[in-house]
Amino acid sequence: MEVDLSKSAFLILHYQNSLLRPEGKFAFAGLPAQMAKHKCIENTAAALKASRDAAMTVIYVSVGCRPGFPELGEKTFPLLESVRQSGAFVIGTWDAEVIDELKPLPSEVAITNYTCNAFAYTELDLILHGRGIKHLFIAGQATNFVVESTTRYGVELGYEITILEDCCAGFTDEMHDFAIANILPQYTTISKSTDFIAALAKK
Numbered sequence: 639m640e641v642d643l644s645k646s647a648f649l650i651l652h653y654q655n656s657l658l659r660p661e662g663k664f665a666f667a668g669l670p671a672q673m674a675k676h677k678c679i680e681n682t683a684a685a686l687k688a689s690r691d692a693a694m695t696v697i698y699v700s701v702g703c704r705p706g707f708p709e710l711g712e713k714t715f716p717l718l719e720s721v722r723q724s725g726a727f728v729i730g731t732w733d734a735e736v737i738d739e740l741k742p743l744p745s746e747v748a749i750t751n752y753t754c755n756a757f758a759y760t761e762l763d764l765i766l767h768g769r770g771i772k773h774l775f776i777a778g779q780a781t782n783f784v785v786e787s788t789t790r791y792g793v794e795l796g797y798e799i800t801i802l803e804d805c806c807a808g809f810t811d812e813m814h815d816f817a818i819a820n821i822l823p824q825y826t827t828i829s830k831s832t833d834f835i836a837a838l839a840k841k
Contacts, residue, residue, distance in 0.1 A: 672807040703752060
């Protein structure tokens with residue numbers, strides 16, 4: 639794996655209390671158990687440390703809505719409707735915050751998004767262009783929602799993308815495995831956090 643630090647960013651998607659803690663309002667989807675089973679938090683924390691040690695750009699994208707969920711409109715698709723019904727991801731609450739193991743530094747970019755695509759209605763593309771970023775290394779939850787949606791759209795925008803597979807999980811193993819085996823390889827490179835960390839260590 640080659641990493642050009644001047645043109646690359648480590649993108650952390652939806653690593654939030656709501657999804658990943660048992661007491662989170664969206665924990666019913668099943669990610670707390672999946673994260674523990676596959677050690678995604680530990681893998682992502684190691685990749686984050688390596689990124690920071692190499693002075694690589696780190697960007698967080700976290701889903702969040704204002705009280706009352708005005709961003710979702712009167713009618714939306716079932717996944718986002720379940721956000722409204724559960725009261726999850728309200729901006730300013732513990733539920734919407736990034737988990738403690740991966741808290742952003744003050745110098746790191748944190749973006750709020752409102753759907754499964756990290757580029758939709760956000761400043762992500764603008765910030766990446768402004769920094770000359772061409773290659774994204776992605777860790778995110780869930781694989782077949784925000785990771786897949788962001789990857790598809792990012793590739794269409796012209797970005798090179800590498801998915802760190804062991805830093806991602808689905809609501810079930812079947813969801814994750816299908817996306818990793820059948821969908822995402824049509825768009826991007828699938829790799830591991832250990833390969834990413836080893837590449838950064840050479841810089």
